[in-house]
Amino acid sequence: MSQSKELLQVSVRRGTEDESGLSTYEVPQQESQTILDVVTWIQRHREPSLSYRFACRVGMCGSCAMMVNGEPRWTCRTHVQKVLRDGRLRIEPLRNLPVIRDLVCDMTEFFDKWTRAKGVFEPTETRDDEFAAIKPSDPKRMQANAAIECINCAVCYAACDTVNLNRAYLGPAALNRAWTLANDDRDGAYYDRLAAVSESDGCMNCHSHQSCMTYCPNELNPTASIAGLKRLASLAYLKGKL
């Protein structure tokens, strides 16, 4: 790694849900430095008590998402050069989630909503049956594949203004998961899931701001998934299934 050139002015929100404030640190700028590198440097050299969450450091686990200069980002794959504004960074915990401490959010409500949206696969066969033969070119399988690479980072959840206005709303990630299962021919809970996602705080609440699509680090499109659920739920309603 090259020698540091300049000092970054980094403001980090510290504290709890009830009481927090910004602390500013000077961090040596490095080549190819990520936001997670910056947070780690602060913890190791300036603020040993700084709490944050990370695991894989390569964009696989989805645990290190934070707000960077007001925008939700996966910090391990976000280069400082990309988001630096006048030599300054503001790093805060994810929006729309309760803060446990410093940069660590309580993800309970985020994952509870996956359960509420029936984001669990309901098998129709047992391990003793033959494998289900589904062609990769099957249109439904292709729709599911396009949405399946979610890493549960909650960046879309933090970007969503509908979640911000209605904290009971299921949110883009849970609905995106439901959409993948609604397109899975092996799943046996099709109408139960459509009923779950079209309840009062479900997919029909989406205002199509498309922020989830804009910010998804894996370039998924939860807006399209939610629109798909709206179509399926409307069709099921017209058929008298909901």
Added chain:
Amino acid sequence: MSLAHRKDSLWIVQFVHRISGLLLVLFLPVHFYVLGLALNDAAELDQFLKWTDSPAVKFAEAGLVGLLGVHLFGGLRILALEFLPWSPRQKTYAATALALSFVASVAFLLRAF
């Protein structure tokens, strides 16, 4: 509250659509009041219609037509987004909706003078 995540053109288009709806809601009571004059007070209605001949009012009416266009075409865009197979051309559709609104507003203005 940070607005940094609200700078994408698709977010702004949605916001403009929402604001156009709110402004039209504010206009509707005035609209119905004037329609009511036709039943209750023909003389006052005539006076009001003379007032609407002024250029400033015609420009304001063109603005209203623009708002209506934004809300109508923006609404069709959202219906297409939600009920047609997904298209990656969302920004093109949004720009088309705004352009059609502008054309409708200018067409009204050309006819008004």
